[in-house]
Amino acid sequence: MLKVLIVDDEPLARENLRILLEAQPDIEIVGECGNAVEAIGAVHKLRPDVLFLDIQMPRISGLEMVGMLDPEHRPYIVFLTAFDEYAVKAFEEHAFDYLLKPIESARLEKTLVRLRQERSLQDMTVLDDTQQALKYIPCTGHSRIWLLQMEDVAFVSSRMSGIYVTDCEGKEGFTELTLRTLESRTPLLRCHRQYLVNMSHLKEIRFEEKRPGGAADARRANGTGQPPLSEEPERGDWAVKWRNRDRLSGRIFHHEGNMISNDILRSLRYTLKTNNNGLVSIFALADAPVSAEQLVPWLKKEDEEGFARCPDIVLSNFLNGLIYAKRGKDESAPPLAVERRVNNNIVLKKLRIAFSLKTDDILAILTxxxxxxxMPEITAMMRAPEHKNFRECGDQFLRYFLRGLTEREHAKS
Structure with missing residues (x-):
């Protein structure tokens, strides 16, 4: 069964194509969209196998839209056009096929035969990432797609919970595109393995020899600090440390790198004053057996030899085991949920349960x-993501919380 998404700004054209496709027993039409903005969200949500895409659409053309899709999850692209002149451009974009309007059933059947053959070989067609520069970066929200123009992008960051785009006003959105795709399709410069930055928004870079690694401060053209980055040189002579006003605290801080599962696991080992064997026993309580040897690469820093990224599901199991270790395990109760994708909010919630913390306690730790x-900001982090007052728990919040939690636990012993 081939899952198909139809994208065309003309309702009659969508209807004609739908009628032709519905006559095929192995075709499932999963959705229809009248513009590229709707289509981007539908592709991310519905994951169609084939995208029948009109080339000429208002604001964002079909050719531009294809460049906004994640190459790793892009469906087969069949362009639709009323003008034969677009055929060459369609194939330059590595489309699977193109159909001239009005679509003839015999010509459509040839395309479907080829699609079935390709599908049977599992040979997914993708675009060359270097073909076309992006004019917009699509960012997803709870119920909308936000198209951010490239000139308004300040920087892009990779976090434990995904790829985030921040504009010049500090507004932030999640995107399905990878850093690799954005680096190759935009003017953004990679100055850190987890960051891309728009150089047009920088005012100056100030190097200070007193700092470790010869780090520097970079300032935005509007006088405010850029998001924090720090790293040894990875491309050319780039070794930058950005400074930014932390929105929660209102203070200038120096960022220490993005939190990943390894950092959290390593921090909690120190909090608990335990060793790898102690961590193994905690995993066992969550019915997730691991060996002390398996833990070694998961406890290393990214720049250490033998480093391996700790999977989110491993961290989730450990946090569940920690809850059982601290609160006891009721064998008659259902097991705790194991998240395959862990973000800072989930970590904060599970640690709150494990250490029997109230909101007042968390506030005291951070103070x-x-x-x-x-207090309302902390409460917002405990809410469900779909709640209107939900707030994301940032890396700096979690880092300071873990430090304070460690001091609190060590003071007890």
Missing amino acids: QQKFRVS
Whole structure:
């Protein structure tokens, strides 16, 4: 069965194609869209096998839209056009096929035969990432697609929970595109393995020899700090440390790198004053057996030899085991949920349960660390993502919380 998404701004054209496709027993039409913005969200949500895509559409053309899709999950592309002149351009974009309007059933059948053959070989067609520069970066929200123009992009960051795009005003959105795709399709410059930056928004880069690794401060053209980055040189002579005003605390801080599962697991080992064997026993409580040897690469830093990224599901199992270790395990109760994708909010919630913390306790821990945050902000981080007042738990929040939690636990012993 081939799952098909139809994208055309003309309702009659969509209807004609739908009628032809519905006559095919192995075709499932999963959706129809009247513009590229709707289509981007539908592709991410519905994951069609084939995209029948009109080339000429208002604001964002079909050719431009294809460049906004993640190459690793892009469906077969069959372009639709009323003008034969677009055929050459369609194949330059490595489309699977193109159909001239009005679509003839015999010509459509030839395309479907080829699609079935290709599908049986599992040979997914993708675009060459270097073909066309992006004019917009599509960012997904709870119920919308936000198209951010390239000139308004300040930087892009890779976090434990995904790829995020921040504009010049500090507004942030999640995108399905990878850093690799954005680096190859935009003018953004990679100055850190987890960051791309728009150089047109920088005012200056100030190097200070006193800092470790010869780090530097970069300032935005509007006078405000850029998001924090710090790393040894990876491309040319780039070794930058950005400074930014932390929105929660209102303080200038120096970022220490993005939090990943390895950092959290390593931090909690120190909090618990335990060793690898102690961690093994905690995993066992969650019925997720691991060996001390398996833990070694998961506890290393990214720049250490033998480093391996700790999978999210491993961290989730450990946090569940920690809850059982601290609170006891009721064998008659259903097991705790194991998340395959873990973000900072999930980590914070599970640690709150494990250490029997109230919101007041979390506030006190962060206040002790001189990290200013309000009670409502903490409460918002505990809410479900779909809640209107939900707030993302940032890396700096979690880092200061883990430090404060460690001091709190060590003071007890």
